[in-house]
Amino acid sequence: MEAVNEKVAYENPLLSLRIFQPKRDSAGLTKWHYHRQLELLYIIDGELDIDIEEENHHLTAGDVIIVGASQLHRDRSYGYLDYIVLQFDIEQFFDHSTIPYMRYFSETKNPLSKANYIFRENAPVKKAAGECIRTILEEASRKDTGYELAVSMLIKQILLLLLRNDSQKMLVEQDEFDRIRLGPVLDYVEQHLTGRIQVEEVCRIANMSYFYFVKFFKKAIGLSFTEYVNYRKIKWAERILLTKDLSISEVGEKIGMPNMAHFYKMFKKYNDCSPKQFQRKMLSWNRQ
Numbered sequence: 001m002e003a004v005n006e007k008v009a010y011e012n013p014l015l016s017l018r019i020f021q022p023k024r025d026s027a028g029l030t031k032w033h034y035h036r037q038l039e040l041l042y043i044i045d046g047e048l049d050i051d052i053e054e055e056n057h058h059l060t061a062g063d064v065i066i067v068g069a070s071q072l073h074r075d076r077s078y079g080y081l082d083y084i085v086l087q088f089d090i091e092q093f094f095d096h097s098t099i100p101y102m103r104y105f106s107e108t109k110n111p112l113s114k115a116n117y118i119f120r121e122n123a124p125v126k127k128a129a130g131e132c133i134r135t136i137l138e139e140a141s142r143k144d145t146g147y148e149l150a151v152s153m154l155i156k157q158i159l160l161l162l163l164r165n166d167s168q169k170m171l172v173e174q175d176e177f178d179r180i181r182l183g184p185v186l187d188y189v190e191q192h193l194t195g196r197i198q199v200e201e202v203c204r205i206a207n208m209s210y211f212y213f214v215k216f217f218k219k220a221i222g223l224s225f226t227e228y229v230n231y232r233k234i235k236w237a238e239r240i241l242l243t244k245d246l247s248i249s250e251v252g253e254k255i256g257m258p259n260m261a262h263f264y265k266m267f268k269k270y271n272d273c274s275p276k277q278f279q280r281k282m283l284s285w286n287r288q
Contacts, residue, residue, distance in 0.1 A: 003031070003032040003033055003034055003072055004031055004032070004033040004034075005033070005035070006033045006034065006035040007035070008035050008036075008037050008087050011140070012140075012148070013278070013281040013282055014148050014282065015088075015092075015140075015148055015151060015152075016037075016088060016089035016091075016092035016093075017086070017087065017088040017089070017136075017140075017151065017155070018085075018086075018087045018088070019084065019085065019086045019133075019136055019140050020084070020085055020137075021044075021082070021083070021084050021085075021137060022085065023080075023081065023082050024046075024077045024081040025079070025080055026077075026079065027076070027077055027078050027079055028076065028077055029074065029075075029076045030074045030075050030076075031074060032072050032073070032074045033072070033073065034070050034071060034072050034073065035069075035070070035087065036069050036070055036089070037069065037087040037088055037089050037090075038066065038067065038068060038069055038087070038088055038089075038105070038112065039066070039067040039073075039085065039086065039087045040064060040065070040066050040067075040085075040086040040087075040129070040133060041059070041064065041065050041067075041083055041084070041086075042063075042064050042083060042084040042086070042129075042130045042133040042134070043059045043060060043062065043063045043064075043081075043083045044061060044082040044084065045061050045081070045082040045083075046060075046061070046077065046078070046079065046080050046081035046083070047059065047060050047077070047078050047079075047081070048075055048076070048077055048078075048081055048083065049075060049076045049078075050065060050067075050073060050074070050075040050076075051073060051074050051075070052065075052067055052068075052072070052073045052111075052113040053071060053072050053111065053113070055113055057116065062126070062127070062130060063119070063126070064119045064126050064129045064130050064133070065116055065119065066112055066113065066115060066119075067112070067113060068107050068111045068112030068113055069090070069107065071111055071113055084133050084134065084137055086133050086136060086137075088155060090105055090159075091231065091270070093152060093155050093156060093159075096186060096190055099186075099221065099228075100182065100220065100221060101159075101163070102222050102223070103172055103219070103220060103222030104163060104171040104172055104222075105171065105222070106172065106223075109172045110170050110171075110172075112171075114170040115162055115166060115170045115171055117168060117170070118161075118162060118165050118166060118167075122165055125161050125165045128157075128161055129158050129161055132154045132155075132157050132158050132161075133158075135150075135154055136151050136154050136155070139151050139154070172222075181206065182206070182217065182220055182221070184205050184206070185202045185205055185206050185217070188202055188205055189202070189228070189229060189232055190232065193232060193233055193236050193255055193256060194254065194255065194256050195256045196256055197229050197256075199213070199214070199225060202225070213225070230266050230269075231270065233255045233256060233257060234255075234266055234267055234269075234270045234271075235270075236254075236255050237251050237252075237254075237255045237257075237263075237267065237275065238271070238278065240254055240255070241275055241279045241282070242279070242282055242283075248263075248275045248276060251263075251275060263275070
């Protein structure tokens, strides 16, 4: 049977996140499906079996499990089930200073589900992650002033729990030296987002040959250099769209993407909508 590519709709366009608390009253098996967002499940009451590709996990009250981006999965309930589902786009929760840590979650070495041993073997970590998920649901439900900040911090707290308790090194390790060596390159990118960033120039800054640099950058960051530059440009474009009274073409010029077809393509890649649709969604949300 063909797997379903699930499209995750975000309630708040300022947060690339969806969290909800479904309840099931009867046994059932879902279809194989996948989505580009990471997913965390927290069981409040009941039992759930979940297949993640070739792995099978049996969950009961208090258990937490993580499903990696685009990992095939399905689940089976056995009657009454109360649980929380948290889905989020991990890239949106990293900024310039923390993006080197994204490679730990890039799944280039192991699928992220391999890190579930942390929750199985470390009860305090599982409890702390479960509390974070509960609090994210409360924050997203109440929507008090600044709840977006609270949710962002809680997501990072979960990621930090995984990083600091990965005794089996299922998440890809990164040499501190790698981060230090790439520091000037990342700074250069931030300072030159208005224009075309030449790979040859950053190779010179890093004191590496072109072929060594592209491999080194991908290994250290989890994105290719071109992907990283486009990502940072689109993040800046989002900020301009919400704070400046500029046309879409002017925004493209401002971030060094004067080719509108390319700008629209890159923007849609990271936001699933056009720049104008993004701006309208954000402005309408802020008026609520």
